[in-house]
Amino acid sequence: MSAGDAALSVRDLQVHRGEAHVLEGVSFEVRPRRVTALLGRNGAGKTTTLMTILGLLEGSGSIRLYGEEILGVPTHHLVRRGIGYVPEDREVFGTLTVAENLRLAARTPEATQRLDLVHELFPDLLRRSAQRAGALSGGQQQMVAIARAILNPNRLLLIDEPSKGLAPIVVGQVVEALAKAASATTILLVDQNIRVAQRLATDAIVLDHGAVVFTGSMEDLAADADLTQRYLGVAPSSRDSNTIGKGSAR
Numbered sequence: 001m002s003a004g005d006a007a008l009s010v011r012d013l014q015v016h017r018g019e020a021h022v023l024e025g026v027s028f029e030v031r032p033r034r035v036t037a038l039l040g041r042n043g044a045g046k047t048t049t050l051m052t053i054l055g056l057l058e059g060s061g062s063i064r065l066y067g068e069e070i071l072g073v074p075t076h077h078l079v080r081r082g083i084g085y086v087p088e089d090r091e092v093f094g095t096l097t098v099a100e101n102l103r104l105a106a107r108t109p110e111a112t113q114r115l116d117l118v119h120e121l122f123p124d125l126l127r128r129s130a131q132r133a134g135a136l137s138g139g140q141q142q143m144v145a146i147a148r149a150i151l152n153p154n155r156l157l158l159i160d161e162p163s164k165g166l167a168p169i170v171v172g173q174v175v176e177a178l179a180k181a182a183s184a185t186t187i188l189l190v191d192q193n194i195r196v197a198q199r200l201a202t203d204a205i206v207l208d209h210g211a212v213v214f215t216g217s218m219e220d221l222a223a224d225a226d227l228t229q230r231y232l233g234v235a236p237s238s239r240d241s242n243t244i245g246k247g248s249a250r
């Protein structure tokens with residue numbers, strides 16, 4: 001795939017945070033209509049990468065959205081250009097109903113028309129329209145957050161740790177919701193849970209200490225026990241350990 005065909009093309013991205021040189025020349029591509037997993041141990045630079053794509057951190061290099069340079073473009077412009085974001089902490093409005101949460105997220109008249117699509121994908125949310133979002137379970141709140149993001153016709157959705165802090169049974173529901181979202185858009189997914197990544201992603205990028213150490217298919221990554229052990233601290237097929245290790249690879 002040439003860089004021009006990519007939904008997102010990141011080239012030689014360098015980011016400093018305080019004294020630290022956090023991203024040291026990160027390059028990767030996200031293919032359209034795919035789920036790409038961005039993996040790596042704690043502190044590898046995943047959130048920094050997402051924040052820089054979103055225009056929340058400064059960096060040098062290049063970030064192209066469907067061929068257009070977006071590095072340095074203010075966040076509110078990026079949102080208008082079709083980048084959606086589901087943050088780690090979900091950020092639903094707890095005192096508002098599910099329906100109100102969705103209505104507030106709609107940026108354009110087109111988004112209002114997409115409510116039907118959202119309700120088709122998430123019938124549970126239609127049933128819970130009148131309930132206060134704050135009274136929903138963590139998994140249901142995550143569904144509201146995902147539904148809000150796909151309500152707008154985003155060209156790229158960045159999703160940060162959607163399974164974090166959720167019980168295994170709820171993670172299953174969130175994976176289902178994300179699979180539905182994936183049918184409607186292109187996704188770059190950060191998750192500490194490699195099983196979640198394996199169930200959703202076709203492509204994978206692994207970061208270690210601010211540098212890319214693997215890009216390729218999720219299948220190839222999962223089959224490489226040495227790589228997953230070295231950079232993720234986990235064997236993907238192991239039954240008792242499915243969360244990326246908290247230690248450092250070095």
Ligand SMILES: Nc1ncnc2c1ncn2[C@@H]1O[C@H](COP(=O)(O)OP(=O)(O)OP(=O)(O)O)[C@@H](O)[C@H]1O
Binds near residue numbers: 018019043047048
């Ligand atoms: N505000 C900050 N100021 C300085 N350094 C920071 C700041 N935030 C993060 N860092 C450093 O940047 C590096 C990358 O952090 P980042 O949060 O991007 O990693 P991550 O892969 O998302 O890990 P996690 O899974 O823990 O969120 C870490 O070494 C971290 O200590």
